[in-house]
Amino acid sequence: MESCSKCGDPKIIIKRKQSGQALCKNCFIENVQKKVIKTIKKEELINKGDKILVALSGGKDSVALLDILYTFYEKKVIDLCAVTIDEGIDKYRDEGVKIATDYAKELGIEHEIVSFKDSFGLTLDEIMANHNHRGSCSYCGVFRRRIINKSAEKLGADKIATGHNLDDETQAILMNYLEGNINNLSKIGPKIESKVFTPKIKPLREIPEYEVGLYGVAKDLNVHRASCPYANTSFRMEISKVMKQLSENHPTIMYSTLKGFDKIKIAIKNQYSNVNSFGKCEICGEPSSGSLCQACSFLKELQFE
Amino acid sequence: MESCSKCGDPKIIIKRKQSGQALCKNCFIENVQKKVIKTIKKEELINKGDKILVALSGGKDSVALLDILYTFYEKKVIDLCAVTIDEGIDKYRDEGVKIATDYAKELGIEHEIVSFKDSFGLTLDEIMANHNHRGSCSYCGVFRRRIINKSAEKLGADKIATGHNLDDETQAILMNYLEGNINNLSKIGPKIESKVFTPKIKPLREIPEYEVGLYGVAKDLNVHRASCPYANTSFRMEISKVMKQLSENHPTIMYSTLKGFDKIKIAIKNQYSNVNSFGKCEICGEPSSGSLCQACSFLKELQFE
Missing domain, CATH: 3.40.50.620 (HUPs)
Structure with missing residues (x-):
């Protein structure tokens, strides 16, 4: 019977298709947290x-x-x-x-x-x-x-x-x-x-x-x-x-x-x-690469429909 | 009824979904040839x-x-x-x-x-x-x-x-x-x-x-x-x-x-x-980035199986 690849616990909650690794609840939680921390550091x-x-x-x-x-x-x-x-x-x-x-x-x-x-x-x-x-x-x-x-x-x-x-x-x-x-x-x-x-x-x-x-x-x-x-x-x-x-x-x-x-x-x-130089949106003053920001240009569109 | 977008011929052989263009046989042939020539030139x-x-x-x-x-x-x-x-x-x-x-x-x-x-x-x-x-x-x-x-x-x-x-x-x-x-x-x-x-x-x-x-x-x-x-x-x-x-x-x-x-x-x-510097394959002498070209490395693999 399959057990946790890390600690041997027989109660596994995932078997990863990509690696074949099986993990119990606690090892899975720890593993995900470690992976996220690895991304944050890298x-x-x-x-x-x-x-x-x-x-x-x-x-x-x-x-x-x-x-x-x-x-x-x-x-x-x-x-x-x-x-x-x-x-x-x-x-x-x-x-x-x-x-x-x-x-x-x-x-x-x-x-x-x-x-x-x-x-x-x-x-x-x-x-x-x-x-x-x-x-x-x-x-x-x-x-x-x-x-x-x-x-x-x-x-x-x-x-x-x-x-x-x-x-x-x-x-x-x-x-x-x-x-x-x-x-x-x-x-x-x-x-x-x-x-x-x-x-x-x-x-x-x-x-x-x-x-x-x-x-x-x-x-x-x-x-x-x-x-x-x-x-x-x-x-x-x-x-x-x-x-x-x-x-x-x-x-x-x-x-x-x-x-x-x-x-x-x-x-x-x-x-x-x-090369986008950011100016300010003419309507709301938020940063924008054009004369209108996308939000204001959508809102204008919605008003005129 | 739909007819050729180029010459009006009623017998069309293709209606292009991407452009809506309909073409008869001769216009289609000419159009494909022109497109290929365009690619060749471009x-x-x-x-x-x-x-x-x-x-x-x-x-x-x-x-x-x-x-x-x-x-x-x-x-x-x-x-x-x-x-x-x-x-x-x-x-x-x-x-x-x-x-x-x-x-x-x-x-x-x-x-x-x-x-x-x-x-x-x-x-x-x-x-x-x-x-x-x-x-x-x-x-x-x-x-x-x-x-x-x-x-x-x-x-x-x-x-x-x-x-x-x-x-x-x-x-x-x-x-x-x-x-x-x-x-x-x-x-x-x-x-x-x-x-x-x-x-x-x-x-x-x-x-x-x-x-x-x-x-x-x-x-x-x-x-x-x-x-x-x-x-x-x-x-x-x-x-x-x-x-x-x-x-x-x-x-x-x-x-x-x-x-x-x-x-x-x-x-x-x-x-x-x-940055591949091409040398010569040790077996066949053809250009190769490694010591063996891919063909010879496959052939070697096949012999040893």
Whole structure:
């Protein structure tokens, strides 16, 4: 009978297809934490004394991320705060907001909730009911990024940590390979720094989605497990299926995609160094490469439809 | 009723999903030829006076390629010759060899047939019956490349033209993105030059597979339409299915993948400039980056199994 590859415990909770390794609950938890710490060190994601803002949706990724970063907070290596965004998605978002709020309170960290409605005057449901020439994820991504950047500034955060896992990251890479979008590719990576925005870090980037989900179960974390009702319509969902399908026969394919991309990224960065000079958006005054930032240009579009 | 977007002929043979363009037989033929000539000019694939060796399997791609290059030969812009490789695949290869031979004779161009058996002492069937720790395509690719390079030298060719179409090219790109193989990516492109081998060119690189096949039908070319019996087992076949599936909803996805890759390729080339210093293979004396060339290292492996 199979037992834990680390400690011999006969009660295993995962057998990794990519390595054949079997792990019991405690060894799995420890292993995931160690891997995340390894990513943090290798990519120099966090400095001692950093105030980290966690983008906390209440889903499995951001809850696991906060759980792991909290160990640094407990040891007083970093300061922590969190922001939860209420996009206004009926029968979906409320539960996530509640879980996030409860968890932040339980940990005793600074937490704020910001809604699309308060920030932009429209919920995502209202946007999608009245306008449909862009995908929901386009609107949502731009507006969410805006809120997160503003929160980071307001709360004085040094870094923004997001829960992107290995699946998320390789999906983004593959989507942009297929769309031939070099500019977007240059913005993917473990740490995204820019002259005008708070740096973004992705500590879970090398952990597969399945394992992030299992981590939450193993640690008995309360997690919002529902899927966004808009997700099915996206190109990302198609690509997600493709990657999952290929991973069946090729269990290391996401790792090799990520490794290859990280090499390509260096080349892209040196070849096409970002020549975007940031000015200020004419409407909101936020940093923008054009006369209008993307959020304001979307809002203008929505008003004139 | 739909009619040809160019001449109004009501008998159309293709309606392109990516552009909505409908074309009659003659306009389609002319359009494909023009596109290939555009690729040749843009990528500077051919110089006046070049002797071009076509790798002629007898399949739809290489036959269409030879058909188009023959127009340059007729105008005495280039000289042409062809090589057909007999890999030794029972109930498959003989028909292709016959079609290739007949076509070369019909056009009156220099043609040679070279077999794996004569070159390496083994047919592909024999390799695959006795050894299976590599995919058939790995052996076949390495041995075929060796034969083509040698033929080019022997026949004094300035360039080797292969029938790779848009699907082939984007499959190779995607495979290597997913495998994270930067070295292989650096060898993909419209014109592959090296210090030691005859340059390889891919004039059909921007024509989708379906259109290359249709070109053969439209021009009434005799073409070997069977598929290689070994193809189903390959990673390439999986990726081919993925790309076809994605193309259903995103008809321009192969073009955007190719365009994006061509930009990435420039960056890769500049970042990871090929530092391979070519020496000579200890066994056969052919150019090799290691002490043994890949063909000899495979042959050695096969002898010791």
